[in-house]
Amino acid sequence: xxxxxxxxxxxxxxxxxxxxxxxxxxxxxxxxxxxxxxxxxxxxxxxxxxxxxxxxxxxxxxxxxxxxxxxxxxxxxxxxxxxxxxxxxxxxxxxxxxxxxxxxxxxxxxxxxxxxxxxxxxxxxxxxxxxxxxxxxxxxxxxxxxxxxxxxxxxxxxxxxxxxxxxxxxxxxxxxxxxxxxxxxxxxxxxxxxxxxxxxxxx
Amino acid sequence: xxxxxxxxxxxxxxxxxxxxxxxxxxxxxxxxxxxxxxxxxxxxxxxxxxxxxxxxxxxxxxxxxxxxxxxxxxxxxxxxxxxxxxxxxxxxxxxxxxxxxxxxxxxxxxxxxxxxxxxxxxxxxxxxxxxxxxxxxxxxxxxxxxxxxxxxxxxxxxxxxxxxxxxxxxxxxxxxxxxxxxxxxxxxxxxxxxxxxxxxxxxxxxxxxxxxxxxxxxxxxxxxxxxxxxxxxxxxxxxxxxxxxxxxxxxxxxxxxxxxxxxxxxxxxxxxxxxxxxxxxxxxxxxxxxxxxxxxxxxxxxxxxxxxxxxxxxxxxxxxxxxxxxxxxxxxxxxxxxxxxxxxxxxxxxxxxxxxxxxxxxxxxxxxxxxxxxxxxxxxxxxxxxxxxxxxxxxxxxxxxxxxxxxxxxxxxxxxxxxxxxxxxxxxxxxxxxxxx
Numbered sequence: 007x008x009x010x011x012x013x014x015x016x017x018x019x020x021x022x023x024x025x026x027x028x029x030x031x032x033x034x035x036x037x038x039x040x041x042x043x044x045x046x047x048x049x050x051x052x053x054x055x056x057x058x059x060x061x062x063x064x065x066x067x068x069x070x071x072x073x074x075x076x077x078x079x080x081x082x083x084x085x086x087x088x089x090x091x092x093x094x095x096x097x098x099x100x101x102x103x104x105x106x107x108x109x110x111x112x113x114x115x116x117x118x119x120x121x122x123x124x125x126x127x128x129x130x131x132x133x134x135x136x137x138x139x140x141x142x143x144x145x146x147x148x149x150x151x152x153x154x155x156x157x158x159x160x161x162x163x164x165x166x167x168x169x170x171x172x173x174x175x176x177x178x179x180x181x182x183x184x185x186x187x188x189x190x191x192x193x194x195x196x197x198x199x200x201x202x203x204x205x206x207x208x209x
Numbered sequence: 210x211x212x213x214x215x216x217x218x219x220x221x222x223x224x225x226x227x228x229x230x231x232x233x234x235x236x237x238x239x240x241x242x243x244x245x246x247x248x249x250x251x252x253x254x255x256x257x258x259x260x261x262x263x264x265x266x267x268x269x270x271x272x273x274x275x276x277x278x279x280x281x282x283x284x285x286x287x288x289x290x291x292x293x294x295x296x297x298x299x300x301x302x303x304x305x306x307x308x309x310x311x312x313x314x315x316x317x318x319x320x321x322x323x324x325x326x327x328x329x330x331x332x333x334x335x336x337x338x339x340x341x342x343x344x345x346x347x348x349x350x351x352x353x354x355x356x357x358x359x360x361x362x363x364x365x366x367x368x369x370x371x372x373x374x375x376x377x378x379x380x381x382x383x384x385x386x387x388x389x390x391x392x393x394x395x396x397x398x399x400x401x402x403x404x405x406x407x408x409x410x411x412x413x414x415x416x417x418x419x420x421x422x423x424x425x426x427x428x429x430x431x432x433x434x435x436x437x438x439x440x441x442x443x444x445x446x447x448x449x450x451x452x453x454x455x456x457x458x459x460x461x462x463x464x465x466x467x468x469x470x471x472x473x474x475x476x477x478x479x480x481x482x483x484x485x486x487x488x489x490x491x492x493x494x495x496x497x498x499x500x501x502x503x504x505x506x507x508x509x510x511x512x513x514x515x516x517x518x519x520x521x522x523x524x525x526x527x528x529x530x531x532x533x534x535x536x537x538x539x540x541x542x543x544x545x546x547x548x549x550x551x552x553x554x555x556x557x558x559x560x561x562x563x564x565x566x567x568x569x570x571x572x573x574x575x576x577x578x579x580x581x582x583x584x585x586x587x588x589x590x591x592x593x594x595x596x597x598x599x600x601x602x603x604x605x606x607x608x609x610x611x612x613x614x615x616x617x618x619x620x621x622x623x624x625x626x627x628x629x630x631x632x633x634x635x636x637x638x639x640x641x642x643x644x645x646x
Contacts, residue, residue: 038280103276115294119277126286144289144319 011052011167011195016202023205024048027131028173034127035175039101044176045128051170052195055163058170059155062089065172066154066185073157074121076145078129081138082197084169084190086129087158088121092151097182114147121145124186128173136205165191169198229299229316229337232323235282237262237275240332249301249314268300281320281333288320292340293347303341315344377605395477402477406470413463420456479505491637494531496568497521500557503538507546514546515555515572522560528636533609540602541570541629547593548574548627565615569630576623585619613637 012020028045035043053061066089073089099108102119122145133140149157169190176183190198223230224244232241239262242254250257252265263271281288290298292315301314317340323332433440479502504517511517545555553573560567577585584590586607610617614634621627 034283037283038276103270103273111294115290118291118294119280119288122286122288123280123284126280126284126288130284130286142287144291144317 011192012169012199012202015206016199017050019202019206020198021048021050023135023202024050024132024171024173027135028128030131030134031124031127034131035123038123039098039177041101041180042178044178046172046174049172053168053170055166055168056160058163058168058189059158059160061170061172062157062187063155065174065187068153068155070151071154071157072117072150073148074117074145075148076121076125077143078125078140078188079143080140081133081136081201082140082190082194084188084194086121086125086186086188087148088117088124088145089154089157089185089187090117091183093181097180098177101177118145118147120184124175124184125188128186129188136201138201165193167192167195169195227339229301230334232332232334233262233278234332237278239265241334245337246299250299266299269298274298277320278333281322282330285322285324285330287322290316290318292317292344296344298335298337303339311341311345311348315340373604377608391480395480398473398477402470402473406467406474409463409466409470413467416459416463420459423456476505479503491528491530493526494529494534495526496524496529496534496559496566496633499531499534500538500559500568503535503542504557506535507539507542510543511546511555513552514549515553518554518556520556520558522558524559524561524566525635527566527633529613529633530609534613534633537606537609537631538568538570540606541631544602544629545570545572545574545627548572548576550575553626564635566633566635567630568633569628571626571628573626576625576627577619577621578623582619582621586617 025047028048032043032045049065051057051061070092071089072092073087076086076088078084078086096106096108096113096116098120099112099116100106102116104112104116108116122142125145126142129140129142169188171188172185174183174185223241226243227245228243229245229249230241230243231239231246234240239257239260242252242257247253247257250266257265263269263275277288277290280286297313297316298318299316301316303311303314317338319336319338321334321336322330323334325331430440430443433443500519500521504511542555549555549572555573556569556571558567558569558571560569578592581590581592586603590604607617610631610633614637615632618630618632619627620630
């Protein structure tokens, strides 16, 4: 079923573009944080609504997490979710210009800031590859301290299918790690497909 | 950059809009400063333009803000702050000098990358929206929600109490119906016991008369000497039935039967006294009578497990609801018997101290584990096997004793036994005057 939504060619192109995009993102983030960032090779799936939550659990584990969501819009539209293991996000406070001993409220602002940078860098990097113009909403806290499997419930998902792209981040020499998941609804997958076709033609 | 100076309408709007707008270049020099910023900061545009932002406003959180602005330059991407996490960027007065309620204007900020030549970002523009009203409204909403939450948790406690009361009511209704049943059965038993008792009285008299007549006949046996074969027949029969034994035993049998009937009558009476569960009248009663009556009712449960030792002191009658106290004593006695694994001892002690009477039930049982001590009065808490205990006995006892203005103390040593001591006020008016023990 998923093969119908994106052709093999489109899928390969998307993988290639996201790979390059993540490389650029890693460089930009390193400039901001002054630390080397490990980014995983993006994993791309087309999933049914009820497969989203199990996929999150298989990638992130079912530990308690906090998550921040940020919408993107423009050439293509969707939502990015950055998932943080609860113990690790204060570890980068100083890199973001915060006092190392952040309080709870500052901690929330910190993960909002980090989310904005990761989402902006990664999706911005991908958009730049295909010369697409995208914008972002302000990030907002989606969930605090809940099992990863309860972040998204299938009946809340408004689309039967979704494009699901996962990248994870780790900082060299620090415990900080998080996962970025970009989700796009069914109708946007077609728009992405068209953008990919255009990109391949212009190569 | 499309500078507003080149577009009079745009310049007017940017300057006069009720939103703070300023911009900085890569060196953090201020390149745009609208009227909102000037009015609220007290620094006119010509004082600020071209100056380093942090030289003009040293109170700004420099390290964080530089990082934030840098990320916008590098990623060519928006960034945001929200009043919920960072109430303000600039410490501006809020717009309610009279109605007040909040000390600083609450701000949502957006940092937007300004691409001068379409590619590179050479300014970062910051917009500052006044969210004070929203913050105040949210604050009120939060406190209203907190109030509601508090009310709800109180309600939850009340509902739990109500549930407990309901369960106790169910249990006591069950006990009341068992009580009625017992009273009915006792009444039914009383009738046959009554006529057996009276028949036995007659029987005793008839047997006495019969024996008197038999004695006369025995004395007349000598007159039968001329008829040796008749006499021999009589003597054979007397030997055969062991007439001397029968004469003794028949009296003893009747006496024992009468004792047995008396015991039946007593037990039926105790059952009737005990089963007045529905009775809620306060009356003066002898605690020892209550204890003995209850002991008779539960004797069957206890006699194979424990020897009961009574160490009754001299105590006055107390004002109480006897049937309810019976229920408490029954629970304590049955629990004591259940706590004893093989065979042990149950000691009942009573005492009198000022205006209080105490009744203690001590057993040589297994004791109560320390982790369970705080839960023994909880409804439905039981350590007995499923189906054996309801977990309501001590809970009901506790509420009965509380209703009497008394209290229950407990001492337990695992492996050597438990003592429950019930303190009861002699009269109900004394309740307010200090505590016992």
